[in-house]
Amino acid sequence: MIGLKHLKAFVTVAERKNFTKAAEALYQSQPALSIQIKNLEDSLQAKLVERKDKEIILTDAGKIFYTTAKDILAAYDRAIEDMDELKGLHKGCLCLGAGTLPGEYILPELLKRFKAKYPQIRVDLKIAASGEILEDLKNRKIHIGFVSILSNEPIFEAKLFRKDKLVLILPPNETTEINWDHFPVKRLILREAGSGTRKAVEDYLKKRVGITRVIPGIEIGSTRAIINMVAAGLGISYVSEWAANEAILLGKIKTTSSEEDTISRQLYATTLCGSYMSYAAKAFLDLAMNDSV
Numbered sequence: 001m002i003g004l005k006h007l008k009a010f011v012t013v014a015e016r017k018n019f020t021k022a023a024e025a026l027y028q029s030q031p032a033l034s035i036q037i038k039n040l041e042d043s044l045q046a047k048l049v050e051r052k053d054k055e056i057i058l059t060d061a062g063k064i065f066y067t068t069a070k071d072i073l074a075a076y077d078r079a080i081e082d083m084d085e086l087k088g089l090h091k092g093c094l095c096l097g098a099g100t101l102p103g104e105y106i107l108p109e110l111l112k113r114f115k116a117k118y119p120q121i122r123v124d125l126k127i128a129a130s131g132e133i134l135e136d137l138k139n140r141k142i143h144i145g146f147v148s149i150l151s152n153e154p155i156f157e158a159k160l161f162r163k164d165k166l167v168l169i170l171p172p173n174e175t176t177e178i179n180w181d182h183f184p185v186k187r188l189i190l191r192e193a194g195s196g197t198r199k200a201v202e203d204y205l206k207k208r209v210g211i212t213r214v215i216p217g218i219e220i221g222s223t224r225a226i227i228n229m230v231a232a233g234l235g236i237s238y239v240s241e242w243a244a245n246e247a248i249l250l251g252k253i254k255t256t257s258s259e260e261d262t263i264s265r266q267l268y269a270t271t272l273c274g275s276y277m278s279y280a281a282k283a284f285l286d287l288a289m290n291d292s293v
Contacts, residue, residue: 103127148196
């Protein structure tokens with residue numbers, strides 16, 4: 001079987017035009033080099049070199065194969081250089097997926113720090129419902145998914161990324177007291193099905209007030225839009241404390257003072273078990289997890 005050592009031996013002989021000089025350049029004995037050339041010719045079933053006046057010259061087959069061998073060795077050298085650049089994070093692409101909360105409120109700061117350290121890495125970030133992000137991860141469209149859903153599928157490996165709290169938000173002119181005996185489900189403004197926030201709210205209401213099927217008054221796929229709708233008096237909602245804080249401080253919305261009304265949940269950095277992870281993805285995951293609180 002032809003290997004890189006055979007190609008390098010042949011190219012060196014062709015360029016040095018002498019077995020002794022070629023052997024010295026390759027730090028091996030002349031007999032060993034002669035055997036490699038003979039094995040190469042046997043594999044190709046063609047005579048590549050011949051001796052003439054103490055000099056090695058290429059046959060017609062040798063001239064053709066020399067060009068090909070040089071191209072192969074050059075391509076191999078470029079591949080090694082590319083691998084070194086990837087390992088050093090001087091080039092490459094990082095493909096991330098995230099639910100709305102981590103994508104809009106947590107990852108931007110982490111990406112700022114990552115890009116400051118590795119400016120030549122291109123970053124693609126998709127923000128969608130957690131269920132969609134897990135599906136993209138399963139189909140290998142992204143390297144890491146930052147989601148609020150802990151999948152029970154064994155193909156996923158999830159690590160705790162952040163702890164989060166969903167708070168019940170209300171219009172600024174309403175009382176913060178909620179009648180849980182007659183919870184106003186029809187006033188709820190919630191994220192779409194498949195959202196981690198939507199699932200957390202549904203699980204919580206089922207446990208606290210026995211509502212088995214939550215049909216919100218308004219359903220929308222944007223946390224920012226939900227906050228603005230609540231501020232406009234269109235209803236109430238549960239959103240992440242990360243997302244609600246600014247609007248609360250500005251007096252645009254209110255939240256209940258009872259800790260019992262909040263929903264605790266966890267955010268996960270999820271990867272595909274056994275799947276190749278690029279050097280850039282490993283570096284970003286290390287940054288995200290070491291910065292975890």
